[in-house]
Amino acid sequence: MRKIILSIAMMLLFGFNAYASPGVNIGISLQAGVFEVDGAKETFSGSHSSGAGSTVTKNASAEGENAEALYSIGSIFVEKTLGDRFAIGLDYVPHSMDTETSENVTNTAGSAVNTILVDAAATNTVQVDFNDLTTLYAMINLNENVYVKAGVMTVDVATNEVLGTGGAYGNTDLEGVMIAVGYDRDLDNGAFLRLEASHMDLDGATLTNTNDSAKSVSVDGISGYGAKISIGRSF
Numbered sequence: 240m241r242k243i244i245l246s247i248a249m250m251l252l253f254g255f256n257a258y259a260s261p262g263v264n265i266g267i268s269l270q271a272g273v274f275e276v277d278g279a280k281e282t283f284s285g286s287h288s289s290g291a292g293s294t295v296t297k298n299a300s301a302e303g304e305n306a307e308a309l310y311s312i313g314s315i316f317v318e319k320t321l322g323d324r325f326a327i328g329l330d331y332v333p334h335s336m337d338t339e340t341s342e343n344v345t346n347t348a349g350s351a352v353n354t355i356l357v358d359a360a361a362t363n364t365v366q367v368d369f370n371d372l373t374t375l376y377a378m379i380n381l382n383e384n385v386y387v388k389a390g391v392m393t394v395d396v397a398t399n400e401v402l403g404t405g406g407a408y409g410n411t412d413l414e415g416v417m418i419a420v421g422y423d424r425d426l427d428n429g430a431f432l433r434l435e436a437s438h439m440d441l442d443g444a445t446l447t448n449t450n451d452s453a454k455s456v457s458v459d460g461i462s463g464y465g466a467k468i469s470i471g472r473s474f
Contacts, residue, residue, distance in 0.1 A: 261474065262319060262320035262321070262473075262474075263317070263318070263319060263320075263473070263474045264316075264317070264318040264319075264320065264326070264328070264431070264471050264472070264473050264474075265315075265316070265317050265318075265471055265472060265474070266315070266316055266431075266469050266470055266471020266472065267313065267314070267315050267316075267469065267470060267471070268313065268314045268315075268316060268330070268467050268468065268469040269311070269312075269313050269467065269468055269469075270311065270312050270313075270314065270437075270465045270466065270467040270468075271309070271310065271311040271312075271465060271466060272309070272310060272437075272463055272464050272465025272466060273307055273308065273309055273310070273463060273464060273465075274307070274308060274310055274439075274461055274462065274463030274464075275307045275461070275462050275463065276307075276308075276458050276461055277443070277458065277459040277460045277461065277462065310336060310463070310465075312332050312334070312336055312372070313332070313333075313334065314330050314331060314332045314333070314372075315330070315331055315333065316328055316329065316330040316331070316469070316471070317329055318378070320473075323380070324379055324380045325377070325378070325379055325380075326377070326378045327375075327376070327377050327378070328375075328376050328377075328378060329373070329374070329375055329376075330373070330374040330376065330390075331371075331372070331373050331374075332371070332372040332373075335368045335369065335370050336368070336369040336370075336372070368396070368397040369394050369395070369396060369397075370394070370395040370396075370397060371393075371394065371395050372392065372393075372394040373392065373393050373394070374390045374391070374392045374417060375390055375391055376388050376389060376390025376391075376417070377389060377390065380423075384422055384423055384424060385420070385421070385422055385423075386420070386421050386422075386423055387418070387419070387420050387421075388417075388418065388419040388420070388421065388435070388437075389416070389417070389418050389419075390416070390417050391414070391415070391416055391417075392414065392415045392416065392417055392439060392441065393412060393413070393414050393415075394412065394413050394441070395410065395411075395412050396410060396411050396412060396413055396444070397410045398410060398446065407448070407449050407450075408446040408447070408448060408449070408455075408456055409446055409447075409449060411444050411446060413441045413442055413443075413444060413461070414441065414442050415439055415440050415441035415442055415460075415461075416439070416440055417437055417438065417439040417440075418437065418438055419435050419436060419437035419438070419467075420435070420436055420437075421433050421434060421435030421436070421467075422434045422435075428472075429472050429473045429474070430470065430471070430472050430473075431470070431471055431472070431473060432468075432469070432470055433467075433468070433469040433470075433471075434466075434467070434468055435466070435467040435468075435469065436464075436465070436466055436467075437464070437465050437466075437467060438462070438463070438464055438465075439461075439462065439463050439465070440460060440461075440462050441460060441461040441462070442460055443457065443458045443459040443460040443461075444457065444458060445457035
């Protein structure tokens, strides 16, 4: 998906001489908001405190985990206007978005000590980085100032975990869509200022433990709302 987005962006945005062709917008943005992880859960089977051979699913909500988090990101964007009302653009976040580190303690299968089965405690920590968030979008001006925007998104997800039971869950990438409505005001010397409200939906994913295919973590999806302020210049 990322290669497709970048290929389309290259054709649409950079298939012209930016210095000679009018109708190019370049700028920076700052966005803040809240996102929610839907259906986060861990599934495992085999030997554990609930009994050998049984399958256990632990939902994040049942564990009292906060499924919502605040975020703030900065991005750069470039657009090509097509006529007076339409534009296509590419928005890229050049830095990582890091989650807080979560920790839990689980019971693993114990060993016999003086003929008594003793459970062992395993501490697990996990932290996630979201990298290279890229959005390819189309924008339509409803009037002189108000516009609507829709686009497709892709982001790399790097998991940084330390599992007391061993193994790891690896990395993946997520894809999704976004919609937004905004207000654009022209400033002096070709500059402009924008205020925007947006909603995004990213697909879910399932990651399997590298040491044990019976253990996996998954989310149904990630959704979020945000407000953005952008400043740029038209050429």
